[in-house]
Each structure stands twice: as C-alpha cells, then as structure tokens.
Amino acid sequence: MTFDRRHFLQTSLGSAAALGASGLMPAWARPASMGNLGLPALTGTDFDLTVSQFPIRIDGRDTLATGVNGTVPAPLIRFREDTPIRLNVRNDLDVDTSIHWHGLLVPFHMDGVPGVSFPGIKPRSSFTYEFSTPQNGTYWYHSHSGLQEQVGHYGPLIIDPKGSDPVAYDREYVLMLGDWTFTDPHRIFDKLKKNAESLNFNQPTIGNPKGLTGMWGAMRMSPNDLADVTGETYTYVINGHSTADNFNMVFRPGERVRLRIINAAAMTLFNVRMPGLPMTVVQADGLNVRPIETDEFQIGVAETYDVIVQPTESQPFAFVAESIDRSGQVVATLGPRPGMRAAEPRLRPVPVLTMKDMGMDHSSMAGMSGMDHASMSGRTASMAGHAAMGHGPDPHGAPVQLPRVEANLERGPGVVNIAAMPMSRLDEPGIGLEDVPHRTLTYADLRSLEPNPDTRAPAREVVVHLTSNMERYMWSFDGVKFSEITAPITFMEGERVRLTLVNNTMMPHPIHLHGMFFDLVNGGGDHMPRKHTVVVKPGEKLSADISAEHVGDWAFHCHLIYHMHAGMMQVVTVQPNPLIERKDRIDAALARPDAETAP
C-alpha cells in the first residue's frame, strides 16, 4: 500500500469549512454524520507534524488548544510494522515541545522525553524522528513537555502488522478518551498544591460522615478521594466530542466493528461499557490478547484496549466512558445510521474506598499466614526473607526467591502511609466495578495471544514504592521526587528483571515505563500480557517481568499528569552489556566509549 501524502494532509488538517462551528478535526475523529464511515486504510513513511496553539470549540465553548496540525486530537499516524519512517516535527509554539511515541520500542534517543532522551524541540525549530518498530497495534503519541498533553497535544498511532492481522473486522474506529479543561492546567496544579481536596465535590458530610471519624479521620485520609480533578473541572470527551457533540459511528447489522480505545486523558481513569452490547477484548496496550468477552472494563490513563463488537440489531448503542469517581461521563453512539444519538445512562452511585485501598485489609488475611509484611528495613540486595515465603502477595505467580533491591522507606512530609499489607488485586476489575451486575475485565483475565518471546525467570527483583501525601499534594517513587533524584534505577542489557510496584497511596496509578514492556505476572505462564502501562490499585502490590533489551535512559512515571508534575517520575537506565554483540554502531560506541576515536 502506498502512502498518499495529499490524502494524509487532508486527513490531518480536515476541512474547516465542512466542520463549521464544531471545530477542526481530522477525518478519523469526525462523527459518521460528517462522513467518517470508519478509518481510512492509510499507510505512510513520511509525516509532517506542526505543533502550535490554535482555537477550537469543545462542548459548544471556544477555547485554545496546544496540539498537532491544528486539530484535537492530533492526526492519526498509521504505518507498517518494521518499516523505516520519518516524522518531521516543527515547533511553532513560544515554548519547547516534544513528541513521545507511547509504547513504541524505538531507539532511546528517539523516545522524545526532554532532559532524558533528547533536549526537546525549541521554539521555531524542527526535529526529525526516524525509526522503525518491531511491533504492531494501537498506540498513541503525545507531548512530554510541560502540561501540553492536558490541552490537546495527543493523537492516535496505528501500526499495521506486516503479515495478516489475527483480528478480523469489517470496520474500525479510534476512540480517544480525554478530559478537557477550560482552565489553564498550571492553575489546576496550583490549586491542588494549595488545597488538594478543593476540586473534589464529593467530600464527607454530616449525612455521609465516613472519613471524618475512625481510622480514616485518625489517618487524615478520605475514602471519597477517587480523583484529584473531577467533572467539576473537566469536560469528558471522545475524539474531542463531549456527549452533546455526540461522536457517532455507524455499523451494518452483523458487521464486526473494531474499536481502538485509547485513554489520552490527563488525569482520568474511565469505566467503559456499551449497554446491551458485549465487547470482545482482542488487544491491550497494542499487543494482541486471547479474545475475551466482557461487558465493562476500567481503562487507566495511557492504556489502550481494542475491542470487537458485533451488533446484530438495527438500533443505536451507547459507548459510555464514565469517570472513575462518577463525577461525569461522555457518551458516543454506534448506530445503524450516521447522526444517531443513543440514550445516555444516568451516572451510577459513587463508590467509596475501603481499608483494602489503604493497604491494610486485615480481614482478607485469613488463610494467608506467612504473608509479606513488607518490612522496609534498609536498601537490601540480599535474598529477601519475606519473598522467600512463597505465597506472597501474588497468589498466581510461582514462588520466587530473588535478590532484591528495595529502598528504605520512612514516613515523612512526602510519605503519609506505608501500606502494612499490600496485596495482589489483579483479579479485581478496579474501584467501583466490584459489584456491577455484569461481566468485568480484570488484569488476571488477560493472556497474550502469542507466546511470550522471553520466558526466562527473572534473576533479581527491583521494588519501587508509590508514595504520596495528598494533603501537600506530593507524589513520588520511594518518597523521592524526580527533582531530588541522584541515581536512576539500573537494569543491565540482556537481563530479565522483576519489577515489583507497591502502591502505598489511596489512588490507582497508571505506571508507564518507556522502551520496555511489562510482562504482567498474572499467572499467565508463557502467555503473560505485555503492557506499556499498568494500573496499580490502591494498596496493591504487583509484579512485572521485564526483558531489558534496549540500551538507554528511559522515563518511568505515573501517567496522571499532575502526579508526574509533582515528582512521581524516575529514569530507568539500561546499561550496555559488553558481553552482548551488537550490530548497531551507536550502541557499540556506548558500550566502548573509546570506539569513537579508535581507527
């Protein structure tokens, strides 16, 4: 398939006249009522992207966006697996920008994180990204500079497989979930710093006093703290469309429709469901999974899920993305005709956190004697005693005895809570979905379609604690903010390492590691799901095995943008292993610093 440059530009820039008051948007993000009958099958190798600030209209209100090629979301970038591509990015802003290719295995200096993998793209200058990817699937791209992602600097990216696609479908759509704000994101962050609860309009009251008294009051933690920034501030959108704007899609009864769902929100985890229509999940974070039918799933920020739906009745179906704290939602429509509008379901009752979310659920200790008590004494690299107890926090995984690296964690201004009994919550669908009267998806359900490429057992374990003080709006790994980092987390090229994440906070965190996949230790054997972003639930301890293949410095952070902005970020450095032979000249030079000057 050849790439038609003119077609791409039309697709990306759209036609302002045709769209009128509903704002600029690329063809893939237009509703069916504006001619979008499914994704164009474009493949390209050369893309021109311009980052600028421009006016748009969302939910009937005029606003300013920072984004790519004048649209929110940005153009769909689609190319073929293993094909060398060039992306020329021009910065027309007055500030630096960048583009990070989320989930793509690219050389680290093309990863697009200012200060980690490159210097960033200065105002009025250009940068060319060049790479080919050894993977296919649904991904996305976004700014890694400032808070630009919050104001529209994100777009979808599809890599078509070089062979045949194991997923059969007749029609496809991309659904990019977002949380738009008409407030300057820096003001939002400042507000959180001044009074972290001030954007939450579900605080304990006299009529609903849980949180004021008992353990919650004593620890000054709120069971209603489900989201830092809520529907009071955000307008939830799908492809830039609010519920009123009605992003609508079409199907012919009996067709298999592939929905590529990407959570591009800055701060919002969504519950996704299509009342009356089962969804078959076929891909997670760009990698195919064994098809699994479900009725609802929770999608963390930066995660992607591809689902197949096959409506047979000629009626409109609602696609509902509900904010995890149920302070708002956005509804799109999949209908037999363009322009239809499905009925919007009412917001469901707001869930309340439990002691389990604090990492101290004593009740579920029954029958788990000898469980990990997460002693935090000293940075150790020894055979850790409690990991050796076998049936630790992960009831699915095989007993492991690994040398462990773990920080010495203490309470302090930035660390309110150290989870006394963190545990596996992989078999839970996510906060608020425990009791819904239909099927839900859990991480424990996911199995890779292909056998895992690397089935070695990990040789050591690195433990990272997710830490916070909500009152001060401080967020960090191991109690150390990114601004205070003195040393990165070190992996050795070629090693298989287990990364264990312990969530000591009351919030689910979508944790993203650049340049590598998490092989989620969920009992999947040699079919573990491989993810670029993994949601760690409150009070949860989970593990992922990682093959450190790509030498470089890689960003590692919470994908809730204000948590990252507050310091919940680190760098994982994969150090070159001199024992590994490399064809790549630059990698070789990294391994032997004198190689550059040698004759």
Added chain:
Amino acid sequence: MIRRVAWAGATVLSAFVLLFPLTASAQSSENPDDGKPWSMADRYWGEEAMAEAREEVMAANGDLNTYMVMFDRLEWQDTGGDGTLLWDFQGWYGGDIDKLFIKSEGEVSLEDDEIEDAEVQALWSRAVAPFWDVQAGLRYDLEPKGRTHAVLGLQGLAPYWFEVDAAAFLSTDGDLSARIEAEYELRFSQRLVLQPRIEANLSARDIPELGIGSGLTGIEPGVRLQYEIRRTFAPYIGVEWQKQFGDTADFTRASDEDSDKIVGVVGLRTWF
C-alpha cells in the same frame, strides 16, 4: 482610620514582596555537575544541551514553588455601636518542604475609629512530618505599636481533621505569651460548611500596660456557617464568645469594657 488600615496593609504587602526573592533562591536546588543522575543521551545531542534540558525537566517535575493568599476571616463583628472589623490573613510562598509564611491579624473599632490590635508575622515554615510544619520567625505589633517578638510555632492538621496553629511569642521586653487556634470544617453539603473555631491566649506574666494578666488570658470559641459559592469564596455568618479570665478580665473591666460578651459576625473566607 482608613489611612492606618491602608498603612497596615502596605506593611504586610511590602514584607511579602521583600522576602519573596529570598525564598525563591532558597528553593532552587542545583545539581552538581559531577553527579549527573543520567547522561546517555549526551552522546547524541551534546553534553551542554542535555544538561540544560535535564535540569529543566527535573525542576519541572517536583521542584515547583507555589503561593497562597488566604483570608481565613475577613469579618465585621457586632461588638456594639458601629462594631469592629477583623482580618485574619495568611499567605505563603515556597516549595513542598520550605515556605515563607506571612500572617497578619488585627481589629479596627469602627465605633472609636481606631485600630485596636494589629500584628504581622514573617515565618520560615518547614515541613517536618506528614501533616505538620514547624514555623519560626518574627512578629511585629503595629498596634499597640512597637513590640517585636520571636515566634516559634507549629501548624498543621491534627487527627480527625482539626486544623491547628499554635505559637509561642517572646517579646523584646522578655514577655512570653502563646496563642492556640483550632478550626474544623463540618460539611452539611458540598457547599454549606459549619466551621467551629476556638482561639486561646496565654501569658507567662502580667503586662499591665497591655491590659494582660498572667495565665489563660482569654478564649474565643465561635461557629461560622459558610456557603462556598466557590471553594475559594465563602461568605459566612456566625457567632463568637469572647471571654477573658483572671487579671486580664479585671484590666478590661477597669477600663469600662466588657470582658465577657457574645458577638454576631458576618464575613468572608477567601483564598487564591
């Protein structure tokens, strides 16, 4: 009267502005050149360009200074006649651990057209525990004029969500006093908030020229019912009991004033 209020306001403001750059520089931390936390990209893009970008990205993700300006109470008290105006202000600037605090409280009698009490404090505030800051600095009394105090205090959030601000003051005359304030927010709804509040003052010895006796000099428990039009803008009405004890009460009575009264209040709580 207006002039004196304006002057008090200007003093608070100028102290804030003067100390601004001080804390700003105190907050910015530099990474020593020798200890680059990571540097692999230097090879591709140059050491200098990466050093600058690295410093920026680190500062932008964790080392951010914020400010806050809050009038906890800006109220009229029905103390008889034209009543009394009261302000209770806190402002801060800084990072997560170290902040500069400016606090000011005062009362203007509209009946007598004069400032009865006014003070301003400049404090260095350091987070020492999850919910507590230790604060140290100076307090200057604008009315009665001239006293300067060293201040050592503790401000934070006690278990069960009580906001506490406690401070000890040692004046240049050697007088030791203390003030403890505690507030609570009880929500009837997401907008309607009942705020019980108590303030207690103590003095180590008699200070007759200020009308203060030793021991517990007085307490001021009160409740204020706020309506948050926005979270940052809440008008309120309330009632406060102003009760003095011991020699302080005697001094007050001697000057023909009431040492035990209940007053209604109308005011505004606002922050930005």
